[in-house]
Amino acid sequence: MTKRTVRGLGAALVMSAGVGLSGCAAMSPVQTQESYQPADGVALNLGSIRIDNLLVVAPTKGGPGTVSASVVNDTGQPVAIEFADKTSGATAQFAAPPGVATPVSADSNLVQLASVSAGPGSNITMTVTTATTGTAQVTVPVLATQSFFQTLLPTQAPTTPAPTTTASS
Template sequence: MTSPRPRALVRGAAAAAGLALGLALTGCSATNPIQTQAEYSASDGVRATVGDVRATNLLLVTQAQDSPGVLLGAFTNDGDQDTTLTVAFLPADAAAGDEPENPTTIALPAGGTVLLQGADAQGGSEVTVPQTPAAPGDVATVVLSTDVGGSQTLTVPVLDGRLPDYADLVPTEG
């Protein structure tokens, strides 16, 4: 005849071992930061902030250096007043103090977002560059400035407009 006492001890020991194993396995990640809590650019583009204006996923698409290109991304005005954003590129051979070329201005409504959607932008804006200052695979220097928030210079990746994902976005020469 089997007594119920040893069976209860075995069950208790198995439960304790399972609990200890579970705690040991979850403890491995207790000190690792959760990636989704840290802000990062989860795409090809870069981001920046100029005053109340946030730029997200900025990238330049062109077929070759010195060919037409288009800036893609979005600008969000987190302020409570309308603002104007100026976007301009520095030439590839720019020296310190050189002025950016071909500035484009974008009206940003308070609390609004303007999408840069490339050629044939519908419901958004288009920032074209007559001569892209860098080749695909390189970076280009862009200057963002607002009427009240100052300016910021950043480098944006230049992507190959001959790739199927970007081919329809590149402006044609002419």
Template sequence: MKRRLRRPAAVAIAALSTAAVSGCAVFSPVQTAVPYEPSDGFSTTVGDVVVRNVLVVSEGDGAPGVLSATLVNEGTEDVEVTVDTGSGSDTSITVPTGVAYVLGAGSGAGPTTTPEAGAVETTAPTAVEISSVDAVAGELVPVTFEADGASVDLEVPVLLPRHEYTTLTPAPAPTDTGTATGTSTATSTATTTS
């Protein structure tokens, strides 16, 4: 009689221990099922356009900056996207369908690529400069994206132009070379006459 009870008892113990071990997944969700931002910037969707990795690169606290982002048009028609950084002028961009439109400046924003089968074409970077960023690195600044009659306000981080963002800097301000500086330089010109 003992032998008869051993087999069902072993099966019952195996079933209970399997249920106990696999029950951990009930209280601990699978990490890949939890949405998160895998980069420094933030993402959103406005109309048919997915806006990815939005951030501002600047020394901050009144210094100029550059908006960095990638716009992907998942619709069937070209979409005009308006970007408002709060600097006083909006930037309008036509994003063709199936294209990843890169906002930024310099080589760090992303190269132009040739699409492969099923790949998304990437454009050369377009600069969206901000004349004055009123936040220090690490703080958030508001940026508004408008497309297809929809508008999304997004708070995006300000990052220093370091490491991979070194090339994402505003164009240098024009300098006035016609102004006297208070120093004089003597020059001489030699002419030869025959």
């Protein structure tokens, strides 16, 4: 073999390796074009109402939980939204103003379920109901009250109303 043939074979091997290695992505999707939820919670599109990063923060199974999400209401009118844990039957209401993204459970206004049917690290089946869009069912993660979720620690909801006293005459 001549020096020229060896050089030609080397160049051919390098080129075929380059072509072969570059082709391994030919059948793979471009990851930047794949849709995914870049958050801890889930998204729910109800047409004119969109709910992003929906999750429940609860310290224990069976105890109270705080609903957390961001709601965008494009209906032009305020919309009442009911969140319900399908298994426990606990419900919570939230009023979404029109035309803006509104956080659910912001500041000290916690939107709470009285009882969450699963503990942290699990999922619950939640129904989301509005008068304009009807009811949708979604699987929602339950997260622990740690890290930046500490501000969403639910308060213990009263189970019975406080007794009232009346003065007798």
